[in-house]
C-alpha cells in the first residue's frame with residue numbers, strides 16, 4: 088500500500104485533530120525512518136523530542152521484551168521493581184529527596200502537578216506567555232495559545248500570565264496568594280526560546296519569598312535533551328515540582344510528576360490515580376533509556392552535536408539566530424516562511440518542524456552522529472537556498 092492509499096484510509100478512520108499526515112511512516116532504525124513509498128528520511132525531530140535513542144534501539148527493545156515476557160501490567164494496588172527503581176533513579180538524577188507520580192504523557196504529568204499545587208491551600212498559578220503545557224483541561228488552562236484554549240472555556244481559573252524571561256514582571260505578579268509559578272526552562276513549542284541568564288534563579292528567590300512552589304516543566308527539555316539531565320540544572324535552582332515525559336520512555340509512553348522536599352507529600356492517598364501510570368513495561372523502557380544515556384555518554388554528545396547544528400545553520404543568510412541548548416535547536420528565520428521550509432526539507436528527506444511562522448525546531452535523537460549532523464546541515468542549507476531563490 089502506498090502513502091496515498093494509507094492517507095485515504097487514515098482520513099476515513101482517524102479523528103481529524105492533527106490535519107492530514109505529512110506521510111505514513113512504516114519503519115525506523117537509528118536516526119532514520121522510511122515511509123510507505125520506501126522514501127528514507129533523516130529524523131531531526133525524533134517524535135518531537137521523544138526518540139532519545141532513535142528508532143528500534145536494542146536497549147529499549149530488550150528492556151520492553153524482557154519486561155513484557157516477565158510482568159507486563161499490574162494494578163496500582165501493587166508495585167513493580169522497575170517502577171520503584173525508576174522513581175529512585177529520577178530522584179538520584181535530581182540529587183534530592185522527593186516522591187514520584189508516574190503518568191502516561193506530559194499533559195498528565197502536568198495534571199498531577201497542577202492538582203498538587205491545589206493541595207497547598209492556594210489556587211493561583213503564574214504561567215508565562217508562550218507556554219505550552221498540554222491539552223487536558225487542567226494543562227490547557229496553563230497553556231498560553233488562545234486558539235487552543237478558546238473552544239474549551241471555561242477552563243480551571245486563577246491563572247495569571249507574565250511575559251517569559253522577565254524576572255521583574257514575575258516579581259510583580261507573585262504574592263502570598265500564589266500557589267505556584269510554572270515555567271519551561273526553555274520554551275519548546277514557542278520555538279525554542281531560552282530565557283536570560285538568572286531567570287530561573289530569580290524565579291526561585293521570588294517563589295521562596297512568597298511560599299509559592301516553583302514548578303518546572305521539563306517535558307520537552309528533560310532527560311538529556313539539552314546536554315544535561317534537566318535543562319534547569321545549570322541555573323543551580325532546586326525546584327519543588329518537575330514534570331517530565333517525552334524522552335523519558337524513548338518512545339514508550341510515560342511521564343512523571345516529581346515532587347521534591349516538602350512538596351513530596353502534597354498529594355495524599357486518594358488525591359490522584361491512574362491505571363497505566365508506572366506500568367512495568369514503560370518504567371523498564373525508561374530505565375533502559377537512562378542507563379544508555381549514561382553508558383553511551385549521550386549528555387556530552389548531545390551538547391556537542393547540538394552546537395554543531397547551531398554553528399552550521401546559524402550563519403545562513405536566511406537565519407537570524409540559532410537558539411537552544413544541546414539537541415533542542417531553534418532556527419530563527421528572517422522571513423515568516425518556516426512552514427514552507429519544513430515542507431521543502433521533508434521533500435529533501437529531512438524531518439524538522441515549524442512551531443511558529445518564523446522558527447524551525449530540531450529535536451533529533453541524542454544518538455545523531457557527527458556525520459548525520461553534517462549531512463543535516465548541508466541539506467538544510469540547500470533547502471534554505473532553494474526557498475529563497
Ligand SMILES: Cc1ncc(COP(=O)(O)O)c(C=O)c1O
Nearest residue numbers: 192193194219220221275306307
Ligand atoms: C513543555 C511541554 N509540556 C507539556 C507537553 C504535553 O505533553 P504530551 O503531549 O505528552 O501530553 C509538551 C508537549 O509538547 C511540552 O512540550
